[in-house]
Amino acid sequence: MKSDLISLYTILHKEVTRFLRIWTQTLLPSAITMTLYFIIFGRFIGSRINDIQGFSYINFIAPGLIMMAVITNSYSNVVSSFFGSKFQRNIEEILVSPTPTWVIIVGYAVGGVLRGLIVGLLVTLVSLFFTKLVIYNIILVILFVFLTSLVFSLAGLLNGIFAKSFDDVSIVPTFVLTPLTYLGGIFYSLSVLPPVWQFISQFNPILYMVNGFRYGFLGFSDISVTLGLSFLVGFVVILFWLNWYFIEKGVGLRT
Amino acid sequence: MKALSIHKLEKTYRNGVVALKGISMDVEEGDFFGLLGPNGAGKTTTIGILTGLVTKTGGTAQVFGKDIDKEFEEAKRLVGIVPQEMNFNIFEKVIDIVLDQAGYYGIPRDIALSRAEKYLKQLGLWEKRTVTSRTLSGGMKRRLMIARGLIHHPKLLILDEPTAGVDVELRRSMWDFLVDLNKSGTTIILTTHYLEEAEQLCKRIAIINKGEIIENTTKKQLLSQLNRESYVLDLLHGINNVPEILGVTITKIDESTLEVQFPSGKSITALFKELERHGIIIKSMRTKTNRLEELFLDLVEDKK
Numbered sequence: 001m002k003s004d005l006i007s008l009y010t011i012l013h014k015e016v017t018r019f020l021r022i023w024t025q026t027l028l029p030s031a032i033t034m035t036l037y038f039i040i041f042g043r044f045i046g047s048r049i050n051d052i053q054g055f056s057y058i059n060f061i062a063p064g065l066i067m068m069a070v071i072t073n074s075y076s077n078v079v080s081s082f083f084g085s086k087f088q089r090n091i092e093e094i095l096v097s098p099t100p101t102w103v104i105i106v107g108y109a110v111g112g113v114l115r116g117l118i119v120g121l122l123v124t125l126v127s128l129f130f131t132k133l134v135i136y137n138i139i140l141v142i143l144f145v146f147l148t149s150l151v152f153s154l155a156g157l158l159n160g161i162f163a164k165s166f167d168d169v170s171i172v173p174t175f176v177l178t179p180l181t182y183l184g185g186i187f188y189s190l191s192v193l194p195p196v197w198q199f200i201s202q203f204n205p206i207l208y209m210v211n212g213f214r215y216g217f218l219g220f221s222d223i224s225v226t227l228g229l230s231f232l233v234g235f236v237v238i239l240f241w242l243n244w245y246f247i248e249k250g251v252g253l254r255t
Numbered sequence: 256m257k258a259l260s261i262h263k264l265e266k267t268y269r270n271g272v273v274a275l276k277g278i279s280m281d282v283e284e285g286d287f288f289g290l291l292g293p294n295g296a297g298k299t300t301t302i303g304i305l306t307g308l309v310t311k312t313g314g315t316a317q318v319f320g321k322d323i324d325k326e327f328e329e330a331k332r333l334v335g336i337v338p339q340e341m342n343f344n345i346f347e348k349v350i351d352i353v354l355d356q357a358g359y360y361g362i363p364r365d366i367a368l369s370r371a372e373k374y375l376k377q378l379g380l381w382e383k384r385t386v387t388s389r390t391l392s393g394g395m396k397r398r399l400m401i402a403r404g405l406i407h408h409p410k411l412l413i414l415d416e417p418t419a420g421v422d423v424e425l426r427r428s429m430w431d432f433l434v435d436l437n438k439s440g441t442t443i444i445l446t447t448h449y450l451e452e453a454e455q456l457c458k459r460i461a462i463i464n465k466g467e468i469i470e471n472t473t474k475k476q477l478l479s480q481l482n483r484e485s486y487v488l489d490l491l492h493g494i495n496n497v498p499e500i501l502g503v504t505i506t507k508i509d510e511s512t513l514e515v516q517f518p519s520g521k522s523i524t525a526l527f528k529e530l531e532r533h534g535i536i537i538k539s540m541r542t543k544t545n546r547l548e549e550l551f552l553d554l555v556e557d558k559k
């Protein structure tokens with residue numbers, strides 16, 4: 001057990017060192033993109049939009065923008081790091097060691113969570129230049145951001161396990177994550193959509209994450225917060241199990 | 256105690272290539288074991304199965320009695336691996352590569368540090384410990400992988416062609432290092448294409464060809480199977496014509512050097528006398544190295 005913890009710490013340390021070393025590629029881009037979002041959607045356009053539930057538009061979109069940064073960064077940290085290790089074959093260093101599968105999953109996933117949270121914090125700091133921070137329920141804020149980041153880290157790992165080329169690393173973020181995020185209620189309240197789209201949106205998991213997180217800040221949500229939390233926990237369990245199953249089977253790792 | 260025991264090990268890759276056709280072999284604790292075979296024979300596949308990088312499709316294997324199906328984590332702790340292909344992160348520092356590997360084995364940092372220092376110093380890499388591994392020369396990269404493979408003090412060290420592309424001087428110093436390691440109790444399995452290397456180092460040798468073990472015996476036994484002796488003779492005076500002697504193949508290498516091959520059992524004094532009759536005086540002689548090479552080719556050729 002002690003041996004497993006040392007191994008876990010080693011993976012985690014390596015992951016954190018990696019994204020800190022290349023911070024211009026890992027931490028900076030989201031901070032810059034989100035600054036632009038705050039300027040354009042918050043200031044320029046936001047000023048012409050009516051308040052939503054008594055909050056200015058910039059206040060309304062801020063939680064979603066933070067969440068967007070957390071999602072992308074958690075996911076891409078794990079998928080690129082894990083695929084990179086496969087590509088350079090240094091993943092073999094872990095595979096030949098007695099490190100158990102759960103340690104590999106937790107190590108990589110927590111690495112992704114840490115990057116997600118650091119970027120999330122940076123974006124939050126940026127948002128302070130444009131709006132003031134309102135917090136309705138700090139516990140919910142933390143729960144939602146942590147679980148969301150964990151879900152996407154685990155999803156990134158799954159992607160990394162199956163990825164065979166660098167193309168496979170960017171397919172999901174481009175064709176799945178980005179659309180789902182933009183349609184995940186960051187920029188609008190569900191009530192502005194026609195009924196059909198309201199119905200379809202219910203199947204977008206990111207909607208629940210964004211709304212739950214926003215609830216923690218502003219105290220209102222388009223969907224049930226409890227349902228959102230349950231979904232998150234469910235996703236964590238399922239994704240953890242899938243990762244465990246495929247790593248044990250040696251998918252993409254053993255020939 | 257057997258350091259390694261494999262039984263009817265089979266591997267068919269997903270693309271249908273049959274890499275191992277049910278090989279069995281044992282390696283005794285303390286042995287220096289050579290696994291020889293031509294390209295594609297199945298050496299790396301065998302090693303891959305023992306280290307968890309290749310999934311076997313049949314058979315069993317135990318490392319010091321630990322079955323790789325039932326007690327793989329324990330088995331892994333006992334094995335160190337120096338792979339054929341470079342497989343470390345080229346952006347990381349030399350020392351970090353070694354320390355991280357120790358971490359994966361659960362070795363506390365302070366112990367890892369002192370071991371890393373010991374092995375990097377022994378392998379002449381201590382001065383390079385803070386450089387990015389990408390900037391190492393090919394020979395240094397090999398040595399880095401040896402240090403990495405030893406960091407958890409494995410009882411069995413498996414080296415997959417450790418001296419490929421390493422210059423003669425460095426190869427000798429690596430041999431010395433490995434011999435010392437073996438003397439201090441580490442069982443070593445080595446694959447190589449340099450038969451001279453196997454001849455120098457190994458106590459036992461197995462030859463694998465097309466996924467089958469075609470020979471597994473002591474080096475002595477193997478060499479005694481050679482039915483011909485070859486010597487290189489340096490002559491006192493240059494000669495023009497090569498003499499003909501019944502049953503002996505004589506090849507002129509240059510003016511004053513001859514290579515002679517004759518059946519084992521024939522007296523060498525008799526040969527010398529006959530040469531002397533032809534007016535040839537021998538200044539010195541040496542056995543031809545790479546005798547194993549001939550045998551190896553014979554064996555592999557036979558089974559075709």
Ligand SMILES: Nc1ncnc2c1ncn2[C@@H]1O[C@H](COP(=O)(O)OP(=O)(O)OP(=O)(O)O)[C@@H](O)[C@H]1O
Binds near residue numbers: 268270
């Ligand atoms: N990942 C793989 N997928 C399919 N076939 C493979 C794979 N790896 C090896 N093989 C095949 O299995 C056979 C044995 O290969 P292996 O690498 O074990 O040989 P080797 O004895 O190590 O050769 P070398 O001396 O060239 O390193 C070869 O025919 C090879 O092409």
Ligand SMILES: [Mg+2]
Binds near residue numbers: 298299300339
């Ligand atoms: Mg090989």
